[in-house]
Amino acid sequence: MYKIVLGWLVCSLIGIMGCEQSEKSNTIQEASLSPPNITSSKKIRAKFEPEDGKVLVFIGQELSAIGGLEKYNDGYLDHFDRRPAGFTAYSFLTPGDTTFGFVHKGLDGIISTDNWGDNDSNMSLQLNDPDYTDMCLAIGLGMVGHEDKVANGVHDEMIKELGAFVQSIAPRPVFLRIGYEFDGHPWNHYEKENYLKAYRRVKDIMDDMGVDNVAFVWQSAGFVSTMDELEEWYPGDDYVDWCSFSFFARWREQEMIEFAKKKGKPVFIAEASATVSGPNMKFDNLTLPMDFNNPEDAQLAWNKWFTPFFQTIHDHPKTVKAISYINCNWKAHPMWEDNPTFKGIDARLQENKELKAKWEKEISKSNYVMSSPTLYSDLQKSL
Numbered sequence: 001m002y003k004i005v006l007g008w009l010v011c012s013l014i015g016i017m018g019c020e021q022s023e024k025s026n027t028i029q030e031a032s033l034s035p036p037n038i039t040s041s042k043k044i045r046a047k048f049e050p051e052d053g054k055v056l057v058f059i060g061q062e063l064s065a066i067g068g069l070e071k072y073n074d075g076y077l078d079h080f081d082r083r084p085a086g087f088t089a090y091s092f093l094t095p096g097d098t099t100f101g102f103v104h105k106g107l108d109g110i111i112s113t114d115n116w117g118d119n120d121s122n123m124s125l126q127l128n129d130p131d132y133t134d135m136c137l138a139i140g141l142g143m144v145g146h147e148d149k150v151a152n153g154v155h156d157e158m159i160k161e162l163g164a165f166v167q168s169i170a171p172r173p174v175f176l177r178i179g180y181e182f183d184g185h186p187w188n189h190y191e192k193e194n195y196l197k198a199y200r201r202v203k204d205i206m207d208d209m210g211v212d213n214v215a216f217v218w219q220s221a222g223f224v225s226t227m228d229e230l231e232e233w234y235p236g237d238d239y240v241d242w243c244s245f246s247f248f249a250r251w252r253e254q255e256m257i258e259f260a261k262k263k264g265k266p267v268f269i270a271e272a273s274a275t276v277s278g279p280n281m282k283f284d285n286l287t288l289p290m291d292f293n294n295p296e297d298a299q300l301a302w303n304k305w306f307t308p309f310f311q312t313i314h315d316h317p318k319t320v321k322a323i324s325y326i327n328c329n330w331k332a333h334p335m336w337e338d339n340p341t342f343k344g345i346d347a348r349l350q351e352n353k354e355l356k357a358k359w360e361k362e363i364s365k366s367n368y369v370m371s372s373p374t375l376y377s378d379l380q381k382s383l
Contacts, residue, residue: 045382047215058324060088068131079350083371086136117335151197184221219244246271266321273326289344292351
């Protein structure tokens with residue numbers, strides 16, 4: 001979850017996650033979840049939406065976390081046999097801004113290796129590597145502080161360049177999260193009217209270009225907005241293919257699943273990583289330290305985060321159709337060292353054998369969609 005400008009000190013003044021304290025135990029208890037039984041029925045599916053009861057698995061969110069490359073070889077792809085259906089990366093429409101010493105040029109992390117405080121990112125390295133064959137791409141497109149410029153056409157050429165990039169990797173499906181976490185006021189502080197105009201402008205430009213391998217994703221922070229407030233931020237049915245939200249420790253407060261059901265849209269849980277609220281969360285905003293090398297931490301994560309995460313997927317088989325787990329050592333990256341949510345978190349699944357086995361067993365169930373030679377054509381059937 002990239003918060004690109006100044007927001008962290010503000011974040012520390014408000015509650016970012018829900019409050020729940022739990023007892024630690026010595027062994028990871030397995031959730032008794034089964035894939036849902038779905039009665040097939042004809043319906044119009046959204047762009048790249050799998051059939052009911054199926055959910056696309058993505059992994060994020062930077063090169064070291066995902067791995068599978070010569071230089072970056074200790075990530076998810078290096079420790080799990082089954083490759084996910086997609087991977088998550090980030091870029092920005094924020095030329096001239098500076099983040100953790102990095103000066104943004106715009107469309108960062110697409111064709112060059114860039115580090116804005118959260119380790120190296122370079123989509124082209126990944127797209128050109130055979131380990132990433134038959135995997136979709138989810139792009140978080142930030143525009144913090146530039147939504148007015150996007151809305152008013154200042155960055156049109158940059159948007160067209162992004163559209164050309166997306167076209168160049170067809171038929172690979174791309175899920176574009178424009179202005180992700182739009183309602184994360186403390187860190188993104190988007191101005192609503194310009195945000196809406198900017199979101200629509202990005203889609204309108206890509207539509208005019210004939211970009212047809214992109215689904216447009218509208219992502220909430222997941223705990224901020226009420227149903228009425230989500231409606232105020234909603235760009236419109238014609239502009240949203242997927243609704244989306246982030247699933248961290250405050251997941252109980254999300255309204256997006258019910259909102260998406262009202263709109264008839266699938267849901268992408270686009271950012272998710274194991275975080276559990278500390279005992280004074282509503283006062284100090286701190287999650288509990290979480291390092292999967294510690295068996296007690298792994299146990300706590302399974303009981304208090306993974307189990308409800310998977311339960312949410314199984315409880316909404318006609319709505320939750322994609323997830324992205326952030327397989328990240330958050331506390332090792334400068335961007336998060338002062339962030340109360342992530343500064344004590346190492347959520348890399350491969351760091352605990354038992355937790356890794358539980359994850360593998362869960363996502364081997366028939367409802368989870370992984371990479372395959374027919375993945376792109378299967379998703380095209382929704383069109």
